[in-house]
Amino acid sequence: MTNWKVILNIARTHLVTKIKQTATAALGVTFGIGAYITLVCFMTGLNKMLDDLILNQTPHIHVFNEIEPSEKQPVDLYDELRNTFNVVHSIKPKQSQKRIHNALPIIKYLNKDPKVKGAIPQIKSQIFYISGSIELGGNLTGVDIMKEVEFFNFRDYIVKGTPQALQHNDNGVLLGAGVAKKMSLEIGDRVQISTIKGDVFPLKIVGIYQSGIADIDNVQSFTTIKTVQRILGEAENYITDINVKLHHIEQAIALAEKVEQQFKLKAIDINTANAQFETGTTIRNLITYAVSITLLIVAGFGIYNILNMLIYEKMNDIAILKATGFSGKDVQLIFMSQAMIIGVVGGVLGLLIGFGLSHLIDQLPFETEALPTITTYPINHNLWFYGIGITFAMISTFLAGYLPSQKAKKIDPVRIIRGQ
Amino acid sequence: MKTVLEAKNINKYFRKPVLFHVLKDISFKVSQGEFASIMGKSGCGKSTLLYILSTMDTDYEGGLYLNNELITGQEREKLSYIRNKHIGFVFQFHYLLSEFSVLENVMLPAKKLAEKSIEEIEHDAMNKLRILKIDHLAQKRASRISGGEKQRVAIARALINDPIIIMGDEPTGNLDSYNSENVFNVFKQLSDEEGLSLLVVTHDIDFANKTDRIIEMGDGRIIN
Numbered sequence A: 001m002t003n004w005k006v007i008l009n010i011a012r013t014h015l016v017t018k019i020k021q022t023a024t025a026a027l028g029v030t031f032g033i034g035a036y037i038t039l040v041c042f043m044t045g046l047n048k049m050l051d052d053l054i055l056n057q058t059p060h061i062h063v064f065n066e067i068e069p070s071e072k073q074p075v076d077l078y079d080e081l082r083n084t085f086n087v088v089h090s091i092k093p094k095q096s097q098k099r100i101h102n103a104l105p106i107i108k109y110l111n112k113d114p115k116v117k118g119a120i121p122q123i124k125s126q127i128f129y130i131s132g133s134i135e136l137g138g139n140l141t142g143v144d145i146m147k148e149v150e151f152f153n154f155r156d157y158i159v160k161g162t163p164q165a166l167q168h169n170d171n172g173v174l175l176g177a178g179v180a181k182k183m184s185l186e187i188g189d190r191v192q193i194s195t196i197k198g199d200v201f202p203l204k205i206v207g208i209y210q211s212g213i214a215d216i217d218n219v220q221s222f223t224t225i226k227t228v229q230r231i232l233g234e235a236e237n238y239i240t241d242i243n244v245k246l247h248h249i250e251q252a253i254a255l256a257e258k259v260e261q262q263f264k265l266k267a268i269d270i271n272t273a274n275a276q277f278e279t280g281t282t283i284r285n286l287i288t289y290a291v292s293i294t295l296l297i298v299a300g301f302g303i304y305n306i307l308n309m310l311i312y313e314k315m316n317d318i319a320i321l322k323a324t325g326f327s328g329k330d331v332q333l334i335f336m337s338q339a340m341i342i343g344v345v346g347g348v349l350g351l352l353i354g355f356g357l358s359h360l361i362d363q364l365p366f367e368t369e370a371l372p373t374i375t376t377y378p379i380n381h382n383l384w385f386y387g388i389g390i391t392f393a394m395i396s397t398f399l400a401g402y403l404p405s406q407k408a409k410k411i412d413p414v415r416i417i418r419g420q
Numbered sequence B: 001m002k003t004v005l006e007a008k009n010i011n012k013y014f015r016k017p018v019l020f021h022v023l024k025d026i027s028f029k030v031s032q033g034e035f036a037s038i039m040g041k042s043g044c045g046k047s048t049l050l051y052i053l054s055t056m057d058t059d060y061e062g063g064l065y066l067n068n069e070l071i072t073g074q075e076r077e078k079l080s081y082i083r084n085k086h087i088g089f090v091f092q093f094h095y096l097l098s099e100f101s102v103l104e105n106v107m108l109p110a111k112k113l114a115e116k117s118i119e120e121i122e123h124d125a126m127n128k129l130r131i132l133k134i135d136h137l138a139q140k141r142a143s144r145i146s147g148g149e150k151q152r153v154a155i156a157r158a159l160i161n162d163p164i165i166i167m168g169d170e171p172t173g174n175l176d177s178y179n180s181e182n183v184f185n186v187f188k189q190l191s192d193e194e195g196l197s198l199l200v201v202t203h204d205i206d207f208a209n210k211t212d213r214i215i216e217m218g219d220g221r222i223i224n
């Protein structure tokens, strides 16, 4: 049976009388944990920002109709030449539309799948922006704007104007920021666009779109699906792309495969499209933990040091305690609790400092052309980090306290008493 | 009279730096209420014997009995408990925890024993301090009192759990004659009035002469 009250009382008294050294050791832990919290909040914030930048606006599965040569050439269908060796020169893609056949039923079908958060149509078209005598090549994509906002954070990329303005305006367009700049156009102005076939349409600028990626912003504009269908002179079921957002990104590969097989379409999943992305995340996490663990090891040595010193100074106390009936285990617990007290106090302070620093960084302005939605440094506040941080602190102080306390446990009181 | 402490054929060797037979076949008894003193030349093994009797040193041959129960070979935890509950030890040097108050020092072994509430322990501790006439020092830091006072605090601490025997290793060796006298009187009173057994190593022949029995040691043996 362990008498914690007495043990903690003695531990506390020792620490209080050595308050400077105790504070130094605790500060070591504080520093380690504070740095961990700050770093991990910042690094994962950065990860999340980059994720948002690419992943959130990227569909988990992108379904489209790839123009490619037919696997089976007509000659293969001809029974009489089945067992012969046929050579076909200069194969051309089948004269086919970019449109997805039966797109609307497919969208309906996908939306029914419980794994799918949303499947929404897009129409991609190539157009020219006409400004006086210049023609700028570009892309005009027809979107279901409110759904894009809902599933792909589209709102973040509309730097001027509102998605609603596009929704309610039959001839509206969200003009790419680069295009707008080149042509000196502003909200409310009109822009002429021409299709590949040469038809010219005036569109009203209801907003400015900026993805942060210049190559895109220089060519890309958005309008409603209906507008594109009208410009292209296509029917209401003309859809070129389906973008799918899932509840769980991990299911993308499987579902993409299924869609490819079932509908004979091309379906690219996000993991394949952004394979290199994970690597960056992993490395940032690695840096965070490497730095934090290093700091904690240093802090651990601080604790190890002060405990060794304390035990050396308190030899007499240890001898008296043992002579008056405290067991080796009691003595070990006294010093272990000192280590743990240093760990808890230092760790909690570290959490507070980490909390403060990460919130401070969160307030620091961070503005860059490339990231229109970001105004301050990215920070990911997550309670879990605090749990991990304090666990870290406890483990490292436990390890640092264990060896010295083991030594204290083994001290032979007779040798100390004789030594006087 | 009931035997409180008994040593049977205790032998002890130091192996370093050379093999040295320090205690040779020591056998004796201490009865309840007896005030015995141990005398002998410096280096004859008195302290060594006392450390064995107090259960702190377990590296010996022979048998040690407390209240007729064999102590030799018990688990360390058990020995700590026995020391805590049944044996009071007073050293030559005033071994107090210098950062604690006098009262806390006295209370500590009882808190460890945890048989009584803190209030009772504090009450008992004040009583012991009163017996030793140092109750006015209760709240002082242990490092801030005189040598004679420290020794009395150590005695009060040895008494706190009402042990069956108190052992002292030259408890008056560092005190002037006035303080020595004082400590002797306290011991004497405890043995007469409370039936406490005492076993005290001393160099002071006057001190020894006033005890019930003198155990003479020489060269690792009991001479008479």
Ligand SMILES: Nc1ncnc2c1ncn2[C@@H]1O[C@H](COP(=O)(O)OP(=O)(O)O)[C@@H](O)[C@H]1O
Pocket: A418, B014, B015, B016, B017, B020, B022, B040, B041, B042, B043, B044, B045, B046, B047, B048, B049
């Ligand atoms: N740890 C030890 N190792 C070797 N010899 C020791 C040790 N401790 C004490 N001695 C020797 O044992 C003898 C008895 O010591 P001690 O019991 O302290 O004598 P006393 O208390 O009677 O003066 C002395 O000769 C001393 O030098």
Ligand SMILES: [Mg+2]
Pocket: B046, B047, B048
């Ligand atoms: Mg001695």
